[in-house]
Amino acid sequence: MSLIATSLPKTPWGTDLDALRRADPELAGVLLGEVERQSGGLQLIAAENFISRAVLTALGSPLANKYAEGYPGARHHGGCELVDLAERIAVDRAKALFGAEYANVQPHSGSSAVLAAYAALLRPGDTVLAMALPHGGHLTHGSPANFSGRWFDFVGYGVDRSTGLIDYEQVRALALAHRPKAIVCGSISYPRHPDYAAFREIADETGAYLIADAAHPIGLVAGGVAPNPVPYADVVCATTHKVLRGPRGGLILCGAGLAERIDRAVFPFTQGGAQMHTVAAKAVAFAEAATPGFATYAHQVVSNARTLAEVLTGEGLDLATGGTDTHLISADVTGLGLDGRTARGRLAAAGIVLDTCALPSPGRPAGYLKGIRLGTAALTTQGMGEAEMEQVGRLIGAALREDGAVRSQVATLAGIFPPYPASDDPRTGAGNH
Structure with a gap:
C-alpha cells in the first residue's frame, strides 16, 4: 500500500518538505513515516544514534x-x-x-x-x-x-x-x-x-x-x-x-x-x-x-549501559562477560526459553528495536542465534538517564514475557524524550547536543 503524505509540516530538524511533497508525495510519506517510527519506540540498536541538526544540515x-x-x-x-x-x-x-x-x-x-x-x-x-x-x-x-x-x-x-x-x-x-x-x-x-x-x-x-x-x-x-x-x-x-x-x-x-x-x-x-x-x-x-558536552554524554552512555545491564540480569537474561564497559550489552536469552530471533520479534512488537547477535553456542547448528545485542547511545542522546534505563530494562523483561501492556508504556516513555524536540529544551534531543 502506498504511503501518501497529504499534510506535511516542516520536518523536526527544520527542513521544509513542500518541495518533496509536490515532487514525490509517496516518498515524502515514507520519510515522515520513518520519523514517526523512530520517535514512537525505543531505539536500542547498538550501531544507531540520532545526529544533530547541524550534521543533518x-x-x-x-x-x-x-x-x-x-x-x-x-x-x-x-x-x-x-x-x-x-x-x-x-x-x-x-x-x-x-x-x-x-x-x-x-x-x-x-x-x-x-x-x-x-x-x-x-x-x-x-x-x-x-x-x-x-x-x-x-x-x-x-x-x-x-x-x-x-x-x-x-x-x-x-x-x-x-x-x-x-x-x-x-x-x-x-x-x-x-x-x-x-x-x-x-x-x-x-x-x-x-x-x-x-x-x-x-x-x-x-x-x-x-x-x-x-x-x-x-x-x-x-x-x-x-x-x-x-x-x-x-x-x-x-x-x-x-x-x-x-x-x-x-x-x-x-x-x-x-x-x-x-x-x-x-x-x-x-x-x-x-x-x-x-x-x-x-x-x-x-x-x-571535541566538546565537554560530548564527554559528559559519553560518560552517561556508559553509566546507562551498566544500569540497564543490571536490570536485565534481574529480568533473567544471562549477560555475555557478566556486564559491560561500553555502550553495548550482549545477552543470552535461551534461559527464558527463547532464541535471539524470537526475542527480537517480541520486543519489536512492543516498540523496542534491537538486534540479534552471535554468541558461542556449542552443539547448536550453524546460524543459530541465542543472543540479543542492544546499546544505549540513542536513548542517551534523547536525554534518558539511569532512572529511565531501569524502566527500559523492566519493559524489555515484560515484552519478552509477552505482556500486552508494554506497547503503550513504551510509547509513553518515548514521547517524553523526542529525538528532535520542537523546542530548544536542553534536557533532551539530538537537535540540541
Missing part, C-alpha cells in the same frame, strides 16, 4: 552536488577549492580528536574502511587473525559471504567459555602457529574494552600488522571513556555514526608512514569520488565530539 547541503575524485589539492575535477577546505577541516579535526598522525575521512562505511586497510597492507591469500564470527567478529573479519573470507585466509580467535572474555593466550598461540600478516582486534558484540597493549605485543612478537576495528568504541574514545587504539595499532578503522553521533560513514587513522598506502587504497583502489556532503558532516561531528 551538512548532509542535505549543495555539497552533495560536487564531484571530487582524489584528495585536496590533487582532484580529478575542477571547482574543488571549497570542498578541499571542507575535507582538510575534517582531517585536521579527526587527527586532533584521536591523537593520530594521519586521517582519511573518505570511506563510505566502516566496511569500506576495513577493505581499504586490508588493501593497503595485504595481498590476496595472506593469513589474517581476527575474532571468530560466532564469538562476535564482523563480516569483514573473515565471513565466507564477504570479500574478506574470499580473498584472505582467516584464522579465528575466541572468548573463554567460562568468562566470555577474550582469551589472549589463545590469540598468542594462534599467532605463533599461523604467523598472520595482520591481526585484527575488534568486535560487533564484545562489551568489554580490548587490551590493545596485549594485541600490540602479540603482533610485534609475530611480525604482524595490528589493525584495530574500532567501529563501535570510537565514540567512547572521543568522549574519554574508552582506551584509544591509535597509540597501539598500525591502522585504526572506524565508523562516524554509532556513539560518535556523526553521519553514516567510515574513518581510517594511521601513522604518517602508512598515509600514502592508505590513501591509494581508498582512492582509486576501492572507491571513486568522495561524498563531500558526508565529509563535511563528519567535520561537524568531529567538532561536536
Whole structure:
C-alpha cells in the first residue's frame, strides 16, 4: 500500500518538505513515516544514534552536488577549492580528536574502511587473525559471504567459555602457529574494552600488522571513556555514526608512514569520488565530539549501559562477560526459553528495536542465534538517564514475557524524550547536543 503524505509540516530538524511533497508525495510519506517510527519506540540498536541538526544540515547541503575524485589539492575535477577546505577541516579535526598522525575521512562505511586497510597492507591469500564470527567478529573479519573470507585466509580467535572474555593466550598461540600478516582486534558484540597493549605485543612478537576495528568504541574514545587504539595499532578503522553521533560513514587513522598506502587504497583502489556532503558532516561531528558536552554524554552512555545491564540480569537474561564497559550489552536469552530471533520479534512488537547477535553456542547448528545485542547511545542522546534505563530494562523483561501492556508504556516513555524536540529544551534531543 502506498504511503501518501497529504499534510506535511516542516520536518523536526527544520527542513521544509513542500518541495518533496509536490515532487514525490509517496516518498515524502515514507520519510515522515520513518520519523514517526523512530520517535514512537525505543531505539536500542547498538550501531544507531540520532545526529544533530547541524550534521543533518551538512548532509542535505549543495555539497552533495560536487564531484571530487582524489584528495585536496590533487582532484580529478575542477571547482574543488571549497570542498578541499571542507575535507582538510575534517582531517585536521579527526587527527586532533584521536591523537593520530594521519586521517582519511573518505570511506563510505566502516566496511569500506576495513577493505581499504586490508588493501593497503595485504595481498590476496595472506593469513589474517581476527575474532571468530560466532564469538562476535564482523563480516569483514573473515565471513565466507564477504570479500574478506574470499580473498584472505582467516584464522579465528575466541572468548573463554567460562568468562566470555577474550582469551589472549589463545590469540598468542594462534599467532605463533599461523604467523598472520595482520591481526585484527575488534568486535560487533564484545562489551568489554580490548587490551590493545596485549594485541600490540602479540603482533610485534609475530611480525604482524595490528589493525584495530574500532567501529563501535570510537565514540567512547572521543568522549574519554574508552582506551584509544591509535597509540597501539598500525591502522585504526572506524565508523562516524554509532556513539560518535556523526553521519553514516567510515574513518581510517594511521601513522604518517602508512598515509600514502592508505590513501591509494581508498582512492582509486576501492572507491571513486568522495561524498563531500558526508565529509563535511563528519567535520561537524568531529567538532561536536571535541566538546565537554560530548564527554559528559559519553560518560552517561556508559553509566546507562551498566544500569540497564543490571536490570536485565534481574529480568533473567544471562549477560555475555557478566556486564559491560561500553555502550553495548550482549545477552543470552535461551534461559527464558527463547532464541535471539524470537526475542527480537517480541520486543519489536512492543516498540523496542534491537538486534540479534552471535554468541558461542556449542552443539547448536550453524546460524543459530541465542543472543540479543542492544546499546544505549540513542536513548542517551534523547536525554534518558539511569532512572529511565531501569524502566527500559523492566519493559524489555515484560515484552519478552509477552505482556500486552508494554506497547503503550513504551510509547509513553518515548514521547517524553523526542529525538528532535520542537523546542530548544536542553534536557533532551539530538537537535540540541
